[in-house]
Amino acid sequence: MITPTSIPTGARPSLVGSNIIDAGRVAHWSDAAIVARTCHELMENLPAARAATLRHATVHRIPLAVQAPLPGFEARRPAARSPVEGLLLAGDWTRTGLPSSMESAAASGWRAAELVGADTAARWRWAAAAAARPPGAGVDGRVAGRPVAASMRRATARRV
Known part of the structure; x- marks a missing residue:
């Protein structure tokens, strides 16, 4: 802590x-x-x-808890929009620009939601682009120091 x-x-x-x-x-x-x-x-x-x-620190050693992908792996991860019309993909295994993780899974879900909005002409912006985030920022673009819980309490997304 x-x-x-x-x-x-x-x-x-x-x-x-x-x-x-x-x-x-x-x-x-x-x-x-x-x-x-x-x-x-x-x-x-x-x-x-x-x-x-x-004040306190604990190290947990959990083998294989986070993947260590080989070079070229990122290019094989599928985009959120699949070749099948109307089928969107979400999960930590999709191309998010982040390592396969819980953050990547959340970002991909928000990206799929953005695509649904784009397809229905309701342009919503749910996730900040990974490359555009400042160091230490989460998938919603907020930097540590602001309560994560506050960002999660938003009832609606920001309209673009």
């Missing part, structure tokens, strides 16, 4: 989870080394994290 050194009234500490893709390359690292590297990367990408204090 990472907590800013001065927490504003009513604010809560942050809980940060991270995955290492192709973790075999760091399997010999100690838990402390993994935590230190994760903190370093957080501070590098989210400067506000430099003012935080690490």
